Amino acid sequence: MNELEIKEIIRQTLSPRRFQHVSGVVDAADTLAHRYGVDVEKARLAAWIHDYAREWPVDKWYETAKQRGIDPTYLEVAEMLHGPIAASMMPEVFGIEDEEIADAVRYHTSGRVGMTPLEKVVCLADYIEAGREYPAVHELRKQAEVDLDLALASAFDNTIRFLLDKKQPIFPVTILARNELWRALKDRRTL
Ligand SMILES: Nc1ncnc2c1ncn2[C@@H]1O[C@H](COP(=O)(O)OP(=O)(O)O)[C@@H](O)[C@H]1O
Numbered sequence: 228m229n230e231l232e233i234k235e236i237i238r239q240t241l242s243p244r245r246f247q248h249v250s251g252v253v254d255a256a257d258t259l260a261h262r263y264g265v266d267v268e269k270a271r272l273a274a275w276i277h278d279y280a281r282e283w284p285v286d287k288w289y290e291t292a293k294q295r296g297i298d299p300t301y302l303e304v305a306e307m308l309h310g311p312i313a314a315s316m317m318p319e320v321f322g323i324e325d326e327e328i329a330d331a332v333r334y335h336t337s338g339r340v341g342m343t344p345l346e347k348v349v350c351l352a353d354y355i356e357a358g359r360e361y362p363a364v365h366e367l368r369k370q371a372e373v374d375l376d377l378a379l380a381s382a383f384d385n386t387i388r389f390l391l392d393k394k395q396p397i398f399p400v401t402i403l404a405r406n407e408l409w410r411a412l413k414d415r416r417t418l
Pocket of ligand 1: 278281304306307336337353386390396397398399401402
């Protein structure tokens with residue numbers, strides 16, 4: 228399936244508001260991919276697909292995750308499931324078998340240790356696309372112009388802070404991803 232066909236499936240699957248968000252993520256991912264030397268086509272496809280299962284009811288997430296043998300760690304926080312579900316459905320829904328694109332879709336909300344530049348680009352694009360409006364977003368957009376790791380580490384910190392304030396569960400993988408990014412940034416500064 229080509230990009231236009233994928234876009235049409237996403238348009239038919241999502242609410243107009245969510246479709247607009249996804250279009251913004253595609254634009255942001257395109258810009259970031261150019262800036263950081265990442266495969267632009269893969270970044271755009273992952274961005275189109277990343278929220279494919281986002282609007283499903285929670286029961287359907289759990290049911291599908293169990294049927295498809297999705298990593299049970301992801302059952303811990305329901306909002307973490309839509310990425311792994313969309314990644315596992317890519318071959319049958321979009322005819323895409325590319326594992327790098329699948330991983331960018333799979334980890335777009337949680338992040339993970341050892342993220343590839345493509346995964347970082349899609350994850351950060353979701354945070355900073357033009358339609359996003361929250362206090363930290365302006366600083367994140369500035370950081371995204373100069374340092375992919377710094378911007379993503381700050382974005383994870385912002386989410387963790389938000390979840391702490393709301394007394395919501397925090398998916399531990401994001402904390403590990405965040406620790407790794409800050410460690411790498413510190414090492415880089417002291418070299
Ligand atoms: N690491 C995390 N642990 C727990 N909840 C998270 C984490 N990251 C994001 N969330 C929550 O999951 C929800 C979905 O996140 P995300 O997929 O980034 O948003 P959306 O798909 O709506 O753009 C949000 O409510 C967010 O606060």
